[in-house]
Amino acid sequence: MNLNYRLPENAEIAARGIINENEILYCVPFDLDEKGGFTDGWLVITFEKALFIDDGKIVVTMDIKEGSEYKHTGLVGNGILEAEYKGHVRPLVRYSMKHVARYVFVARILNSLAKGEKPKVVSVEDENVCPVCGRNYLRGTRICPRCSRKTAVIKRLFAITKPYWYMFVTVIVSFWLNAGLHLISPRLYRALTDDVLVPMKKDLRLILLIVGGIAGCSVLTTVIAIIRGRIMAVAGGRLSMDLKGMVYTKIQSLSLSYIDQKETGELMNRVTGDTRRIQNFLQDSGVMFINESVLLVGVFVILF
DSSP: OOBBBOOHHHHHHHHHHHHGGGGEEEEEEEOOTTOEEEEEEEEEOOOOOEEEEETTTEEEEGGGEEEEEEEEEEEEEEEEEEEETTTEEEEEEEEGGGGGGHHHHHHHHHHHHTTTTOOOOOOOOSSSTTTTOOOOOOOTTTOOOOTHHHHHHHHHHHHHGGHHHHHHHHHHHHHHHHHHHHHHHHHHHHIIIISSSSSTOHHHHHHHHHHHHHHHHHHHHHHHHHHHHHHHHHHHHHEEEEEEEEHHHHHSEEEEEEEEHHHHHHHHIIIIIIIHHHHHHIIIHHHHHHHHHHHHHHHHHHHH
């Protein structure tokens, strides 16, 4: 767990007036003020002092040995670092749940320093959190869901489908034809109801023509759906084989020490579960999105 962050420039300037940079043992952030609002604060710990910096200004400077019984107290959705100070329990700093584990270690450090002992807690900078936004990485990865470039991910996904572009183009064209047939059918129904099935008008030829058009649209829609399903089944199978091959090749290139750290089920999920999700997105969700978008545009054109 990282317990020695680098101070931002404004907080570092504020701390220089009291301590030297070399005196800092630990430096950890806190993100809530006394009233529970979000803030950008820092707790700086030396052998003798604890500095609480909020928005680039030192709000409290405390002699560590004047306090005792430093402890983390968990609240609903946040936590507080407290201490016995001159016979009273004093809240020192407040933080959200993502810093709770960090301040459990901070309490141990402060208790050791208050007794004149050297803290045994070691700061480890390699954390499972994004250094940019502070959010946790996805489990088993070093990818931040917030900071990752979504456009780059989409480009990589569509690059995988490049060998089968003709199949996906055929499927998209079939969706366009399907959308067109779905838009034609209501107009035929309207013509049949408003213009043909009216009193004192007997035009059997026109009735049969419109009914035949409605039946033809239904039959064509079914035929197109069958053809599209067969194409997507072939494309999906080949895509799944390629994805699993890529993942298997990647796992084979990893070191044995890395593989030993992973559970067998996690590796199997990478080969089967993750590839299936990507396949479903490219095979179903992405194509359906294009279809629904085309249908929506067609409805707007007809309405307006």
